[in-house]
Amino acid sequence: MxxxxxxxxxxxxxxxxxxxxxxxxxxxxxxxxxxxKAMEGMGTPGGMGGMPGMGFDPSRLDxxxxxxxxxxxxxxxxPGPGSDGPVNWTLAKQAARQAVAGEDPSVGSFARREVDEALRLAELWLDGVTETESTGAVGQAWSRAEWVEATADAWRRVTEPVATSLSRAMSAAIEQQLPGQLPEGMDASLLGGLQPMLQNMGGTMFGLQLGGAVGTLGKEVLSGTDIGLPMAGHRPAMIPVNVEEFGDGLSVPDDQLRLYLALREVARLRLFLHSPWLERDLFAAIEQYAAGIRLDTEGIERAAASVDPMDPESMQAVFDGSSFIAEPDATQRAALDQLELLIALVEGWVDVVVAEAAKPLESAAALRETINRRRASGGPAEEAFAALVGLELRPRRLREAAAFWEHVTAEHGTAYREDIWTSPERQPTAEDLDDPSGYAGRRSAAEASTDALDDELRRLLDGGYGDAPKES
Known part of the structure; x- marks a missing residue:
C-alpha cells in the first residue's frame, strides 16, 4: 500500500x-x-498538575x-455530512455501531429462513384471533448493526429536541470554563482557534453517549418494535442473535420462542397499521414532553469542569449515570402520562391477542409471563436511555391494560375491541383501566353527548330554531 x-x-x-x-x-x-512552549511547560512543577516528569517532549512526536x-x-x-445542527448524529450512529461491533455475527441464510417462516406463520395464527389486517410486508432478519441502521432516523426523531438543548448547554459551559483549566504557560488567546471545536463539543459528547445507549439496546432488543414504538418502520423484523441469547436462560424450545416473539412483533405492526393515529399520537406525546425540557444548568457546569477536550472517554463519561434534565412540569407530566398510557394499551392488547393466538404452543403461558416481566421492568439499557433523555418507554400499567382488553373481549367480542382502535376519541383512559366494566357505558354516554351536540349545532346552522335569526 x-x-x-x-x-x-x-x-x-x-x-x-x-x-x-x-x-x-x-x-x-x-x-x-x-x-x-505550553507543552514543554506541562512537565515543570508549575505545569500540568504540578507533577515533574509527567510532561510532554515535543521532540519525541511520532x-x-x-x-x-x-x-x-x-x-x-x-460533524460531517448529515450532522446538521448542534448534535453530531453521524457520530452517534458510529458509536452505536461500535457498541455492537465484535459481538455481532452476520445473519446466515438458515437464520433468515427461520425468521421468515416464523413471521409468516405468525400472520396466519393472528388472522384467527384479530380483525386487524395482515402487514403484507416481507419479514426481515437483522444483525445488531442492521438494527442500528434501520432505527437511526427514529432515534433521532425521538431524542433530537432533548439532544439539541443538552448539547448547546454543554458546549456553552465548556467554552466558559476551559480558560481557567489551561496549564500554566499556555496563552488563553490560543482558544480562539479552538472555537469551532468547542461549539461542537456538546454535540460530540451527546452523540457519543446516545450512540452508546442505542448500541447497548441493540444487544437486547428482540424485534423491530420491541420497545413499543415502530422504530424501524412497518416491516416485521427480528434480531436472531439476541433471540438466541435471550433463549439461553429459558427452558423453551427455540422454535416456540421464535414463533411467540414473531407473534408479538406482527401483532404490534398490525395494530399500528390498523390505527394510523396511534403512531402519530405516540410521537406527539414525546414531542410535547421534549418541548418543555428544562435543564439542570448547575449539573451541566459541574460536569463540564471534568471534561478533558483531548480525551473522548472523559467526554463520553460525562453523561454516564447522570441526567441533566430537570423534573417535568405539569404539561410535561401530562404528556408522559399519555405516552405511558398509550404504550400500556398497546402492550396490553398485544399480550391478550398473542396469548389467544399462541394457545397451540406448550410454552405459551411461561413465555407470556417472562416477556411481560421483561417488558414492564425494563433493563440497564433502558435505564441508561431514560437517564439520558428523560423518557421511560415502558408500560408500567401493562397488567391493568391486559385485564381491560380481556374484559372487553369477553363482554363485547373481538370486533368491538378492534373498533376501539379506529379513533383516538375511543381511547381508554386511566379510569377505564381502573374500572374496565364501566368503559362501554362511559363510551356510550360520551358518544351520545357528542351526537346531541352535533345535532344542536346542525339545527342552529340550518336555521331550525323559530326564534333564531336566519341569514338573508
Whole structure:
C-alpha cells in the first residue's frame, strides 16, 4: 500500500505539529511555537498538575501516529455530512455501531429462513384471533448493526429536541470554563482557534453517549418494535442473535420462542397499521414532553469542569449515570402520562391477542409471563436511555391494560375491541383501566353527548330554531 502523499512523514521537512494544527483549524490555526512552549511547560512543577516528569517532549512526536490520532480527533469534533445542527448524529450512529461491533455475527441464510417462516406463520395464527389486517410486508432478519441502521432516523426523531438543548448547554459551559483549566504557560488567546471545536463539543459528547445507549439496546432488543414504538418502520423484523441469547436462560424450545416473539412483533405492526393515529399520537406525546425540557444548568457546569477536550472517554463519561434534565412540569407530566398510557394499551392488547393466538404452543403461558416481566421492568439499557433523555418507554400499567382488553373481549367480542382502535376519541383512559366494566357505558354516554351536540349545532346552522335569526 502506497503512503498517502498528503501525510507528512518523518523526513519531509515539515513541522508535524504545525501541519497537524493547519489541517485541524485551517487558516485560523494556533501558533505551533506557542503550543510547543505550553507543552514543554506541562512537565515543570508549575505545569500540568504540578507533577515533574509527567510532561510532554515535543521532540519525541511520532508524526505518523500524531497525524492518525489528530485525524480521528478532528473527525470526531467536526460533524460531517448529515450532522446538521448542534448534535453530531453521524457520530452517534458510529458509536452505536461500535457498541455492537465484535459481538455481532452476520445473519446466515438458515437464520433468515427461520425468521421468515416464523413471521409468516405468525400472520396466519393472528388472522384467527384479530380483525386487524395482515402487514403484507416481507419479514426481515437483522444483525445488531442492521438494527442500528434501520432505527437511526427514529432515534433521532425521538431524542433530537432533548439532544439539541443538552448539547448547546454543554458546549456553552465548556467554552466558559476551559480558560481557567489551561496549564500554566499556555496563552488563553490560543482558544480562539479552538472555537469551532468547542461549539461542537456538546454535540460530540451527546452523540457519543446516545450512540452508546442505542448500541447497548441493540444487544437486547428482540424485534423491530420491541420497545413499543415502530422504530424501524412497518416491516416485521427480528434480531436472531439476541433471540438466541435471550433463549439461553429459558427452558423453551427455540422454535416456540421464535414463533411467540414473531407473534408479538406482527401483532404490534398490525395494530399500528390498523390505527394510523396511534403512531402519530405516540410521537406527539414525546414531542410535547421534549418541548418543555428544562435543564439542570448547575449539573451541566459541574460536569463540564471534568471534561478533558483531548480525551473522548472523559467526554463520553460525562453523561454516564447522570441526567441533566430537570423534573417535568405539569404539561410535561401530562404528556408522559399519555405516552405511558398509550404504550400500556398497546402492550396490553398485544399480550391478550398473542396469548389467544399462541394457545397451540406448550410454552405459551411461561413465555407470556417472562416477556411481560421483561417488558414492564425494563433493563440497564433502558435505564441508561431514560437517564439520558428523560423518557421511560415502558408500560408500567401493562397488567391493568391486559385485564381491560380481556374484559372487553369477553363482554363485547373481538370486533368491538378492534373498533376501539379506529379513533383516538375511543381511547381508554386511566379510569377505564381502573374500572374496565364501566368503559362501554362511559363510551356510550360520551358518544351520545357528542351526537346531541352535533345535532344542536346542525339545527342552529340550518336555521331550525323559530326564534333564531336566519341569514338573508
Amino acid at each position: 502506497t503512503d498517502d502523499p498528503r501525510t507528512p512523514g518523518p523526513d519531509d521537512g515539515r513541522d508535524p505539529l504545525e501541519e497537524m494544527l493547519r489541517q485541524m483549524f485551517g487558516g485560523q490555526a494556533p501558533d505551533a511555537d506557542e503550543i510547543r 508524526p505518523v501516529m500524531m497525524q492518525q490520532a489528530m485525524a480521528q480527533f478532528q473527525a470526531m469534533m467536526n
